[in-house]
Amino acid sequence: MAGFSIQDAALGGFAAVRAHPRALLVWTPFAFVVSLIAQLVFVQAGLPEIDWSAFTDDPSKISALVQKVAPVELSLLLVGLAANAFVQAAMMRVILSPENSRFGYFRAGPDELRQLGLEILALAVFMGGYFGFALIVSLVAGAVLGGGAASVAVLLVGVSAALVILAAVFVRLSLAVPLTFDTGRIDLFGSWRLTRGQFWPILGTYVLVAALVAAVWIFANVLFFGLAGLALGREMTALATTPRDIAGCFTPLRLIVALFGAFVTALIWPVMITPTAQIYRSLKPAPARFVGPGPQPWA
Numbered sequence: 001m002a003g004f005s006i007q008d009a010a011l012g013g014f015a016a017v018r019a020h021p022r023a024l025l026v027w028t029p030f031a032f033v034v035s036l037i038a039q040l041v042f043v044q045a046g047l048p049e050i051d052w053s054a055f056t057d058d059p060s061k062i063s064a065l066v067q068k069v070a071p072v073e074l075s076l077l078l079v080g081l082a083a084n085a086f087v088q089a090a091m092m093r094v095i096l097s098p099e100n101s102r103f104g105y106f107r108a109g110p111d112e113l114r115q116l117g118l119e120i121l122a123l124a125v126f127m128g129g130y131f132g133f134a135l136i137v138s139l140v141a142g143a144v145l146g147g148g149a150a151s152v153a154v155l156l157v158g159v160s161a162a163l164v165i166l167a168a169v170f171v172r173l174s175l176a177v178p179l180t181f182d183t184g185r186i187d188l189f190g191s192w193r194l195t196r197g198q199f200w201p202i203l204g205t206y207v208l209v210a211a212l213v214a215a216v217w218i219f220a221n222v223l224f225f226g227l228a229g230l231a232l233g234r235e236m237t238a239l240a241t242t243p244r245d246i247a248g249c250f251t252p253l254r255l256i257v258a259l260f261g262a263f264v265t266a267l268i269w270p271v272m273i274t275p276t277a278q279i280y281r282s283l284k285p286a287p288a289r290f291v292g293p294g295p296q297p298w299a
Helices: 006-019 021-044 059-096 110-145 149-173 176-183 190-194 199-240 252-283
Strands: none
Touching: 006 021, 006 059, 006 199, 006 252, 021 059, 021 252, 059 110, 059 176, 059 252, 110 149, 110 176, 149 190, 149 199, 176 190, 176 252, 199 252
């Protein structure tokens, strides 16, 4: 059975950055623009001015809040899905098609559309599975225990179990991104076959990757904000609040911080995403050799 090195897969993102440092010059502006668009959508909708504590008891106010927030959340979700489709395709090229390095591996074509379709399909499957499982657990808890604290406990246990199951399913389906990129067709469930017998090594890789991402993020932010705090003092406290108007999004200090965040995000993308391509490259079956009458092409 084919296998892979957990260490090599988890550290492959750092190797990719080291091999293609100029790609950061494309990834960073892309991350900056996406984060700025998301913030502008959030501010333009007036969400920073909402007093969330005022909506806890009045059903009519809660309904009005949902009607106001839902379109914004949907817009942010669409922006995130579209941006992520570009990023995923680019990170797959870094590992599976490294010769296509123009424009920092970014393209706008069928690969990105397939990644977007894969994201939508995966989101529907996981959200449907979660809410379906939660609904069944709540109905069983209400029917068997008749409400009360015991029902709440059963519901919490059931929802927790659903999260664990979905996390396990995520591991088994996680190679769908490189599989879709490599085969040129959306294939969410083909990953299940590829990951058979490899659950624990893959899970171990993702745990190590999560630790590395957290370490990079914490170190970068502590270093940057520590130095900035020493240099700017109280001016840094203004960044703890979300700007309440468009102009507030474009202050020099906020733009500098946003650019720094974009750089860290661009640095984290290959660390977080390319391990799936590394694993896929090790586990995918070799192309079948031609067998037929007459001389063989490898003879």
